[in-house]
Amino acid sequence: MIGNSSFAGLGNSSFASLTPAPASADEAEPWVRGELIRSLMRAARGSYLLAALLMPAMVGLSWGHVPAWQLICWLALGLGATGWRIWGERVYALRYADKDSVAQEQFIERYSILWAGSAFVWGVSILIFFERAPLVNQFMSWLIVAGVATFPLNGLSLHPPLLLRYVNTLFIAMVAAVIFRVIELDFERPHFHYGFLLLPMLHWFLLLRAGRRIHETARNSFELLFHNHILINSLTQQRQAAVSAVAMKNRFLASAAHDMRQPVLALSLYADWLRNEPELVQEIAPKIVRATHAVNALFDSLFDLARIDSGQVRLHIERVEVGQLLHDLELQYRPVAEAKGLKFSVHVASGTVLTDPIRVRRMLGNLLANAIKYTAEGGILLASRQTRNGLRVEVWDTGIGIAREHLRDVFLEFYKVADHSGTSDGFGLGLAIVARLSHALGHPVSVRSKLGRGSVFRVALHDADESQAQTRISGAVG
Numbered sequence: 354m355i356g357n358s359s360f361a362g363l364g365n366s367s368f369a370s371l372t373p374a375p376a377s378a379d380e381a382e383p384w385v386r387g388e389l390i391r392s393l394m395r396a397a398r399g400s401y402l403l404a405a406l407l408m409p410a411m412v413g414l415s416w417g418h419v420p421a422w423q424l425i426c427w428l429a430l431g432l433g434a435t436g437w438r439i440w441g442e443r444v445y446a447l448r449y450a451d452k453d454s455v456a457q458e459q460f461i462e463r464y465s466i467l468w469a470g471s472a473f474v475w476g477v478s479i480l481i482f483f484e485r486a487p488l489v490n491q492f493m494s495w496l497i498v499a500g501v502a503t504f505p506l507n508g509l510s511l512h513p514p515l516l517l518r519y520v521n522t523l524f525i526a527m528v529a530a531v532i533f534r535v536i537e538l539d540f541e542r543p544h545f546h547y548g549f550l551l552l553p554m555l556h557w558f559l560l561l562r563a564g565r566r567i568h569e570t571a572r573n574s575f576e577l578l579f580h581n582h583i584l585i586n587s588l589t590q591q592r593q594a595a596v597s598a599v600a601m602k603n604r605f606l607a608s609a610a611h612d613m614r615q616p617v618l619a620l621s622l623y624a625d626w627l628r629n630e631p632e633l634v635q636e637i638a639p640k641i642v643r644a645t646h647a648v649n650a651l652f653d654s655l656f657d658l659a660r661i662d663s664g665q666v667r668l669h670i671e672r673v674e675v676g677q678l679l680h681d682l683e684l685q686y687r688p689v690a691e692a693k694g695l696k697f698s699v700h701v702a703s704g705t706v707l708t709d710p711i712r713v714r715r716m717l718g719n720l721l722a723n724a725i726k727y728t729a730e731g732g733i734l735l736a737s738r739q740t741r742n743g744l745r746v747e748v749w750d751t752g753i754g755i756a757r758e759h760l761r762d763v764f765l766e767f768y769k770v771a772d773h774s775g776t777s778d779g780f781g782l783g784l785a786i787v788a789r790l791s792h793a794l795g796h797p798v799s800v801r802s803k804l805g806r807g808s809v810f811r812v813a814l815h816d817a818d819e820s821q822a823q824t825r826i827s828g829a830v831g
Contacts (some may be wrong), residue, residue: 361432364494364814365533379525381576381579381580381625382776383454384454384455385455385572385579386454386458387454387457387510387578388575388596389568389571389572390449390454390458390460390511390512391457391459392462392511392571393461393508393509393510393511393512393515394442394445394450395508396505396507396508396511397442397508397509398504400438400505400508401434401435401438401471402435402503402517403504403795404435404471404475404501404504405431405432405757407497407500407501408428408431408432410497411427411478411481411482411497411565411592412424412427412428412481414482414486414490414493414494415481415486415490415494417480418482418486418487418490418650419481419485419486420731423480423481424481425700427474427477427478428483429479430474430608430820431474431475431478434467434470434471434473434474435673437465437467437470438468438470438471441464441467444460444464445460445464445708448460448466460514461515465514465515465518466507468515468518468519468522469519469522471519472518472519472522472523472526473522473526475498475501475502475523475526476523476525476526476527476529476530476531477500477530478494479498479526479527479530479531479534480534481643481798482494483530483531483534484534484538489747492494492633493672496591498527499591500558502523502524502556502560505519505563506560506563507567507782508561510564510565510567510568510571510632511567511568511571512772513564513565513568516560516561516564516568517561518580520557520560520561520564524553524554524556527528527553528550528553528554530605531550531553531810539600541572541648552679559655561595574667583603586786601797602800617644617721619640619644620641620644620645621793623637623640623641623644626800628713635647645777655746668709668712668793668794669711670707670709671708671709671710672706672707673704673705673706673707673708673713674700674703674705675701675702675704675705675706675737675744676701676703676713677747678702678710678713678717679701679717679735679737679746680699680701681714681743682714682717682718682735683699683735684696684722685718686718686722686725686733686735687730689722689725690725690732690733693725693729694730695725695728695730695731695732695733696731696733697732697733697735698733698734698735699734699735699736699764700733700734700735700736700737700738701736701737702736702737702738702739704737704739704743704744705799706743706815706816707746707816708796708802708814708816709794712790712793712794712813713790713794713796713814714785715790716786716790716794716796716812717735717746717748719783719784719785719786719787719813720748720784720810720812721733721748722783723736723783724748724750724752724808725750725783725809727750727751727752728750728753728807729752729753729755731750731752732750732751733748733749733750733753734747734749734750735747735748735750736749742813742815742818743810743813743814743815743816744813744814745813745814746747746807746811746814747809747810747811747812747813748809748810748813749807749808749809750807750808751806752805752807752808753805753809754802754803754806754808755800755802755804755808756802757802760800761801763784763800764784764785764787764798765785765786767819791812795815796812796813796814796815797812797815798810798811798813799811799813
């Protein structure tokens, strides 16, 4: 035999609600942090190149007023910092871009020195123009530094620790450079009022304040986006569930109409026949009884499933002798099998199990009925055996078998394998009822089958707990 499928937990997965629980703040937080950093890296892409393009302008404004070697050293330092940033972006793209929020934060913590390096270079740029170039050139240089400080604000604000490190490094370097130049001048004849030093401090404060607001806005936007994704996924799943429910209803109606038509039509024909030829009552009456039983069997399977799904089934757990249970099933199903010319064999390993005798008999009876229905020649074996995990009951047949791709679906309600002979005289609920009762009683069901060779269904008879079993069958509602 080939193919193996287990249905021990089928009840939980089949009947649980498809609507996901609302996303909690804990679930949203890692995703939001990761997306903020990804957005930061997208915003930072190329910004350092714009800053690098401004470096020659800075050098040009001080050229001729400052020793050339100092300007060239600062320019080389700035271009080196830019190259360092390009390398860091490459590392991010190759190693971190597709990782989770933890990896994203690790990258920022490990490589935040790249931003600090750029900030330091622009902070010390004060040394190449402050109180060395003409006032107009100084003013233009101050504007460039202020622009470089402000331009990356939108991106860096997405990760406040990085913004704080960048801004602090930049402005501490600026203030230190200004103080150094003032000391170098011996506080004599400055071209500015000392109150001018308050402007960088004010800029520093405004950048941090604006950064906090930008961060809050971006965070709120990403949190809203996260919850929108959850809502969209929920609505999509609900729509799919609704479509599946409609499709199932349509399949049921079509199946019910088809399956009921034959025995009801037979009843009608037999009734007309009996009315026209009452002397044939001895011949016609058994046929009417068989057709009535067929209708009742269809309704019984449908009502059983409805009662289980509504939680109306009351289980009664007691100690059951497995040998006697199999003997009762043999008495019921041997005549049915032999009427089809099939051999019916029973092999019993004695033992007892705590279970609901009526429900477990229904489970095994459905498996036997299916085995007989889909077996044209050969035989049926009903067996119990002791295993390491306790008693197990098996139903073997030499029937048409089940293809591997259908093994799991055969336990779904209203499911019938296409082109299988024998699938036209039932709702396709027998194995669905087996699956429901298997979940409730804690008796896992597994199946192995080979197309054209037959199948074996195994039921592991673990001792059931009445309260837990009743809870499981009630929990299957909905």
